[in-house]
Amino acid sequence: MGHWVLRFRAAHAGEYLLPLPQDLPGQRVTGLALTRKALETYGAQENLLARFPLEEGEVVEVRFRLQTAPLKASPPWREVLLKEPPEAWPGILAHLGHRVERAYGFLLSGRPHAWYLVDGLPLDPLLYQTLQENPTHLLPLGVAPEPHLYLGGHEGKRLLLLRTPWPGGEEPLWQELHPLGFQPLPFLRGLAFASLGVSALGLATGPWFYLPYLGALILQQGPALKKVFLRTPRHVLESLFFHAFALSVTVNPRPELGLGYLALFLWNRLRPSAATPKESPEEA
Incomplete structure (x- = not known):
């Protein structure tokens, strides 16, 4: 899939906790390299986190090689959700006793994206709705998935960085995701x-x-x-x-x-x- 870089610029001086890319279902990360040394790196709630002391305007980057693949599953809760409005899906599943988490990361177009994990499986109500209205929405990524894929899977063109309890939790602070090297299409x-x-x-x-x-x-x-x-x-x-x-x-x-x-x-x-x-x- 190629080499990528995540970039963060500090708005003010202080310590910043940033999630690092790691191997997860649907993504394999190798060759991780930081542009500056972290104060500490540790795992918490299945996330890999690094703490950086940064001055105002200072930039930190992480470079890595990423291979991604689509995830496909047909969980039993899919049929339940199809009868309900997408905005209600997380609450319905939590009420039924499923573990619902918020997932944060990027689509490989460079756009920040958030979705859900239900017992570890992806649930993306936003893309489900968007692709029903506009099936060409993900063509810039070279894919055209059916909307129902997002009830238990995804298209394989994304990077998951952080998972947090739902409701609640904080979003990752990375501001940009870019491929490294010359890109002919732009x-x-x-x-x-x-x-x-x-x-x-x-x-x-x-x-x-x-x-x-x-x-x-x-x-x-x-x-x-x-x-x-x-x-x-x-x-x-x-x-x-x-x-x-x-x-x-x-x-x-x-x-x-x-x-x-x-x-x-x-x-x-x-x-x-x-x-x-x-x-x-x-x-x-």
Whole structure:
């Protein structure tokens, strides 16, 4: 999966307790290296914690190699939850006697993310709801999971850093997660959209600056895009119309492609619930 870095900048002088990445179900961490020595490192409540003395504005980083994998399970409590609103799931499971914990970490897009652990299994009501409304939400990670995966599993594109009792507990203080090394996709995206801007000003650049970005996008998202197309073609067509219109702007603008994209964009957001097929498990 590659090398990653977590970064924290102190807002004021003091001691900070930060969770360190460790081997857990769905993730393997090796080559852990800190940019500064910790006062102490210890385990507590299945977390690996390190305490750092930092001055105002001082930065600490931890670098590591990460391998992740999807988690899939069909716990018996899944059927109970499907009859209830997602926001009530943690309370229902706690009432039934299950051990419910809050889990904090990052999606590998670099976005901080929080979910739950129920008897150690993931429960992610937020992504369950989000993917029902927009099945392309995780395409930037190269995955397109079914929403019901998040009742006992996850997509395998996340880093778990801290688990705390629920309700209560504190969030981890790490502010950023980034891959180490050169990432071609952001560079190619910037080049592609710069060419669009120049073309929109009347200086046609041709497709040559946009095509490399499109190729990199297909390599990263192609298999996931195919899965989405089989479930809800209109969400994929929205993306196709956008890129077709963008390419036309660099050569010979085709307004009908732009109007097609706009129509699909509005349809997909005004009728988000239609993204989930009626025969899918979450509506069974």
